[in-house]
Amino acid sequence: MRKKVSFILLVVMILCSAFPSWIFAEEQSNQGLYAGIKEAAQKKADTFVQGYGAVSVQYALISDGEIVLSGHSGVLDRSDRRPITAETMYGIGSVSKMFTTAAVMRLSDQGKIRLDEPVTRYLPDFTMADERYSEITVRMLLNHSSGLMGSSFTNAFLLGDYDSSAKDSLLETLSTQRLKADPGAYSVYCNDGFTLAELIVEKVSGMSFTEYIHQNFIDPLDMDHTKTPAEEFDQERLAKTYLQGFSDATPRDTVTVIGTGGIYSTAEDLCRFSQIFMKKPEGQANNLLSGKTAASTMEKEYEKGIWPAGEDGLLGYGLGWDHVNAFPFNQYEIQAAYKGGDTLLYHGALIVLPEYNMAMAVLSSSGVSTYSQAFAQSILLEVLKAEGHIPEIKGDVESAEPVKAEMPKEMINFSGLYASGEMIMRAEISTDGSLYVTIPAMPSYPVQKMIYTAEGIFRNQDGSGAIGFAVEENGKTYMINRGYNHIAGLGQIAVNEYMAQKTEPVKLTDSAAAAWDSRNEKLYYAVNEKYSSQAYATELPMAGIGFLDEAPGYLGSEIITDENNARAFVEIPGTAGRDLSDTGFMKENGREYMLQGSTILISEDYVTDLYTAGNAVCTIAEDGYARWYHVGPKDTGKTMTVALPENGAVAVYDEDQTCMDFTWITGNHTLELPEKGMVVFIGDPGVRFDISCQ
Template identity: 45%
Template sequence: MKMWKRTGVALIAAVLFAAPMAEGAIQANQGSIVAKSEDGVTQADQGSEAKRLAEAEAQLMAQTLIDGYGASGVQYAIRSKGEIVLSGGIGVDAAGNKTPIGNNVMFAIGSVSKMYVTAATMMLADAGKVDIDSPLTNYIPDFTMADERYKQITPRMLMNHSAGFYGSHYRNSMLFADNDTENHDLLLQNLRSERLKSEPGEYSVYANDGFQLLEILVERVSGMSYTQFLAQSISAPLGLTSTKTPLDTFDRSQIYSVHVPGIDGALPVENANVLGTGGIYSTAEELTLFSEVLTGKQPDLLSEAAALAMQQPEYRNGVWVDGSSNVYGYGLGWDSVDLAPFDDYGIQAVTKGGNTILYHAAYIVLPEQEVSIAFLTAGGPSTFNTAAASNILLAYLKGSGEIKDIRPDKTFEAPVKKEMPDHFKAYSGLYRKVGSTLSLTVKDGEINLPAMKGGLIPEQTYVYIGDQVFMGEDGRTAISFDEQSNGKTYVRVQSVLEFPGFGQSALDHYELQKLDANTPDDSITQVWKKRDGKTYYAVNEKINSLFYFSPQVLSKMIQLDEGSGYANGTIIMENNKAMNIAEIPVMNGRDAFDLIFYKENGIEYLQSGGWTFISETAIMPIYNGSASTVTIPASGHARWFQIGEGAGGRSMTVEMPESSGFVVYDANGIPIQHSVASGSSSVILPAGGLIVFGGEAGDIFKIALKRK
């Protein structure tokens, strides 16, 4: 993948494609009076310069994402004091040509949808129908959990991520051209058997399930479906014509089409069937109009007091420390209410990011300046949207005179090692984050840690530099040990992340949690050792799910930490049960679940997070004769098969019901065919790979294998 560095040459090239106004030019209508600032610059000049700089930066960001990171479409808009001052977009068509994207083209906005359900809840609070600090059970009486603490959960805790939920139930939530409401309909049932991982209100850690519960709250209190509530209470008053959910009736061709390598034509429409947490489609311009609701500029919809309450630093109310700038600093709904680098300029910026499988969104609002930006993309990575939106917004603020200069990126030097006090050795031991554990050794003033944040923080050695801090070799990542008021010890990570082509972003959060010793009986240990290294595959996900493009979601490899009594970051309790123990505030403790095993007809299954997984030991080779059939059992479970040497390299064609489909993976777990996405029923089978067939109970697949 080509990676672009942000250089002055690239920036100049982008500016040349804009249409800069001649230096010193004056724009004024005949007979009008043009206001001037103290330095003689007219407001018209400032507005033109702001647009010029923002447009140049937006074009640069879009080109960088498309040319360097594989995005297939970018749409953006800035609104200032009620007016659109910048709007544009560029996409890549099926032939690879770059074409403009109209302002009415819709994108999935992922978790930016949380701002709508948060606003809806606060609107009901304005109307006196909801008290956000009363028990949630007042509004959803049938909400129960296998943990009596659930009775303490309030709507506020849902909005600031502090309810203590395990995280997110994703099963059958992301589907191609299918608005199945199963995920919504089964949420309360799924939660009944689950515990909380922390005291309600103890700390904020990202949890999608909370916003699904807010969706249910809005429905129960308003007496209408959530989709109807949005249409009547937000879209209609604001005149939003392109803000929809998958349950709305509208022309799906308005949604930006996504193309992926290896599949001819556009993919079917992606439906995020978790409406409250991530199910809305919209446009950049309509998102910026909605920002007027979130800043109290539409008091008939949402009061100024409610909007201000949403912007307060809720994350500081629980287990956390006031630290440096951060990308995570939850308000009500907002990911951050003091987003860097705007705080360096004395400007409050509130932000929300969003991702589905195919689309990504960044949304930044400056309440005091009455400025907002929406930056939407299709394809490519999600990592850079907020950084891109921040760069564009800073360019606009500079052009408008709101800030004088854009500060350069920070530079770093290698750390100077100092003598470490002996008491730090006591921090050696076993630590965990969601899904894994690691042994951490503090010795001779040094700590070795693996890569973090997907490699943005490299694997490196951290040396003691004094003031209770260890600094990485990169000079930009510091770690420290924090013994918190809840009795837990955490590894705190403070870093400045480098995004090639986009600049830097500050990060300050807890990465790891220290674990107590756990020594299960030897008989239990032996049972778990037999599972060590084995992979389990999901059987109850619909075959039209986009998660089949992410096999790591639909498979679990069991990994034991030798002699520790832990597996995949859970604590082993019994032969067939390991419990989540993640209590990591802010972001890194999200989406953690128990591991529950059981056997049926001699086959071992795993249940975790609402999914049922089958052991790899039960997956047999696909029949390598010229003709065979596969039938979906009465359970409706998907059927997985290995691709042995006899079938590898042969052409497979499948005759199947319209409701069915299959996905083929190569030996490295890379999907090479998704029949629902491609519309094709044929594929060359890769030796050593896997096939999964899915559909309705009783569906029959007629398989023909031919040599090439």
């Protein structure tokens, strides 16, 4: 709810200090120590804003039931420079998954849900076009091992508009999908699993998800600044968000799949919530989850399936948690559970040290969750040292120039093409122990050269990044990404994940090859996103058809199976195999449409030049599909005036596919038409746009 910093690290970069209560009763020297750590936290917050482009950041720490550190940096609103306060609310993105996890676990405590029972027991209408779906258990939804494709997010990310259709239509959407892996085979980040879990909570409890979490967590813990998009509240309490290219703040960032990523909260409220996962929760937090149940969320669920060796990494799934033995705390034999969250506009992280009854939350407008994570973990280390729990802070893991070692000849067999869910790359291993990694679709991208070392892996020139290879028990060959990435002024994160899977040759029939060749280099434009969707607000929402000479028979990381279908094939744990979809085509009213998961896209063959002569009208048809047009030569540079309906919007894109105006954000009735641009009209069925141009 997932933004990469470099090819070697390929990690999301794209969703804290802690003191026990007695410190405030200590002598002035201890108060001075607290002040020093508070100063360090504020400095990191300022760095987050000034050095990494966040509009604002908010942080808080809880220890033994008390908020002992709370601060912020940046502004609530760029226009009037209003300050952030401790009560300013942020979208918490996928940190919302911990509320879903808590809800399921509370119902489990009450004997109303059994984690290892199939989902169909609680959602009898759940079905898929894959007989294995009946093997999916509730536990698999929470530990990301269900085998579901990933994210059915059509109309899930809106602006200032709550519409529950993404959640309400999920069972229908899944009914036509297959699984990408056997249930339980491995854990790979899966948003749809948590939307299913949200549906289970509603079905079993008889309440809406919003009602359930209020009654069982938010209200008992006095989390007065935690809301969902499904309820009414003063939206001025939210930190403002901004999109590149737009000077004004966006309407409210609205993630409609609430249990997956839609909750709003504050850093202090998240700290209050975190108490339910601690060994010795205080007050009402002690009554919400049993100790055994809370601890079970932090068990190493990822070890139940295939997973790269080693502990230092961004991921190590528990139930809900991204990592249950998080770096760098594992170096001190201290358990830390981490959950990050990223919407397109908000970001955050929550780290809990259950044995020490501490937690820290960091939230931001703009940024990325890994920045929040690095911020929180570095301050937590300072606190652990100050309290005497660790003798010293070991500091960042430093890299050193690698020493070349003799490479076993069989390593050459790992040469070949490798695919992730996003790209294909080539690995070439020479007999002298050198590895060369390239991206065929990006010939200008620098070649990554590495050398073989005595560790059995290849390291880059300064030793900061490494790539290894492994053949797993499923027979698949994987490229492994390892390294430590320093985020200046904030902290360090570790990476250890399977980044790509080796491809196999594909043989196409002549008819399939001809059908796909006829689509080569064509663009397809999304037609079923709502007029308030964030999909229109950045780059043009489209998909292109393109092929690599190096990978015949492949459409990106999908295998072409016949004239109209391509099948996602990668089976990669972690995140590199997340959010997959098969690609298909259909004809409707004589027009060709591409189908990718829950998204429908129309071929450019049926996109005409915008008609602006006289009193032109554009009307949305009964199917509700958005209507796309090219800006023709005769209209280039003109100003288009549109009568905007309440339930519709217009977006304009330039030749580089950058959004120049999206009326849902700007409210503009007059729009400049750029050379070789695109215009899309979006609205409910029957909505009419009256157009004039001069």
